[in-house]
Amino acid sequence: MSILQPIILGIVEGVTEFLPVSSTGHLILAGALLGYDDEKWKVFNIVIQLGAILAIVVLYWRTFWAVFHGLLRRDATSIRFVRNLLVAFVPAAVIGLALHKKIEALLSRPDIVAVALIVGGVAIIIIERLVKAARVSGVADIPVRTTVGIGIVQCLAMIPGVSRSGATIMGALSLGVERRTAAEFSFFLAIPTMLGATLIELKSNWHEIGHGTVGWGTIGIGFVVAFVVALAVVRVFVPFVSKHGFTPFAWYRIGAGAAALIWLWK
Known part of the structure; x- marks a missing residue:
């Protein structure tokens, strides 16, 4: 197997x-485009997401360190920060465990990915045009009711x-959350969400690692590459959306989804 694949x-x-x-949609489409066996690469695709998650821990280590010290002092802001992440994580944890097999079945459907990219792009354009002035700034200041709503929407x-x-x-x-806070809350929420998804995937497929095409060495290469690239991307992403919003990504989604559908229907 070529080192180029991971x-x-x-x-x-x-x-x-x-x-x-x-990211999952793009990995599925990349695998289909390059002729990879989805079944052999599904564990790889899940585990290397932790490399990207590690990039968030590194980039925001001061935030996490301050929250940790705040928890030791029972600081109200730190407590609200952690509370919001946990509350938003719960819906995905419950639904993910309940529907794990059905979700796995969708991971081999590039056609669903293409349609979802287009629909999601349209949704972003509509939301960007209709969204009202932001009322909430700061992860710790997001109301509990709002974090519940975000957690439910994440399940999509x-x-x-x-x-x-x-x-x-x-x-x-x-x-009602402003753009920078919305992006950073998404970053932080990815840590428990993707860690949980990875642990479930490893538990279900532990026996396959090292005995098939994709072993620990291959996963390690993908992990490191994902970490380094995510470091660079996140540094640029927050300033970009603060200035330009999310509409450019919506048009990209629509174009990528349409191109994928044309390619799949050939």
Whole structure:
């Protein structure tokens, strides 16, 4: 197996994990385009997402360190920060465990990804035009009711191509959270969400790792590449959306989805 395969998929993951374009959807389409066996690469695609998640831990380590110290002092702001992440995580955890097998079945459907990319792009354009002035700034200041709503909307991302970051960011914007806070809340919420998804996938497929095409060495390459690329992307993403909004990503989604449908129907 060529070392180029995990590098390509690692780049795709690192670029798309925190953009509202669906990293899982892009990995599925990349695998279909390059002729990879979805069944052999599904564990790889899930686990390398932790490389991108690690990039968030590194980039925002001061925030996490301050929250940790705040929790030791029982600081109200730190408590609200953690509370909001946990509350928003619960819906995905419950539904993900309940529908794990059905969700897995969708991971081999590039046609669903293509349609979801287009529908999601249209949804982003509509939300960007209709969203009212933001009332909430700061992750710790998001009301509990709003975090529940964001957590529920995040569950839409179990459909490949919807985008976890896109669903949470658009959900937050619709509920009155300003752009930068919406993006950062999506970053932070990815940590428990993707960690949980990875642990479930590893538990279900542990026996396959090292005995098939994709072993620990291959996963390690994809992990490192996804980490490095995500570091660069996140540094640019927040300033970009603060200035330009999310509409450019919506048009990209529509174009990519349409191109994928044309290619799949050939």
